[in-house]
Amino acid sequence: MPTARIVYASMTGNDEEIAGIVAEELEKYGYTVDTTEVSQAMAEDFQDADICVTATYTYSDGDEGVLPDEAMDFYDDLKATDLTGKVFGCCGSGDHFYDDFATSVDDFAKAFSETGATKGAENVKIDLAPEADDIKALEKFSADLVAKAQSLDA
Template sequence: MASAKIVYASMTGNDEEIADILEEAFENLDVDVDVSEISQTDAAEFEDYDIDIIVTYTYGDGELPDEAVDFFEDLQEEDLNGKIFGCAGSGDTFYDDFAKSVDDFADAFKKTGAVEGAPVVKIDLAPEEDDITALQAFAKQLLATYNAQN
């Protein structure tokens, strides 16, 4: 059975909701899933899982959330060769750098040697019905990429 680790940063609850949607999607796919808040998680924990996911918001004009900065820096030092990763999160389309932190984390994962298992998913503010469908497809694609490599 595949395993997945979802680490999230959430200020308003939108990204915690995204993490919960992904958790349920993975459970429905018979994936063993663990979810934790970014400030309570060490980046090295990703070594223990097959599929690694970051869910984050973007603060202000494209900045990482304050509580995610240390994790972001530590992540880039990890060796996650053979792992599958995915990034999702919320933003506000009002800003020019809509959900930039999602892309920043995807770039950080690439430095670890992990393989991007699905394109990033960016959600405008809170997830709605179309977003839930996109997140379920995201989880399925991550699992399919993992299965194709194992």
């Protein structure tokens, strides 16, 4: 049975909800999904999954968007992890009030690109909590991840 691992960082609950939506979608495609909060996760855990997903918020320090403090060690470890043959996707929340909207999503995508993993879907950035259009975007994100994983297996 194919597997997926989702690691999320969530201060307000928005990214935990985003991770839950992606998990439900991947389960519809027959994936066994393990969802873990980032402070409880290890980057090498992604080596045991076919699809690897991060869902994270962007913290603003006033001038620029930065990774959440609790995700820093995971982020650094991720860049040094070999994920060749895995498919990844990045999603998360931000707030359009800030100039650097959801930049942590892009930061994680860059980190994954250093692992040898294959990008399976376009990044999804959600303003605050997911609404109907965002859920559709997450459904497409999940479908794209599955399609890319299946194409690599073919």
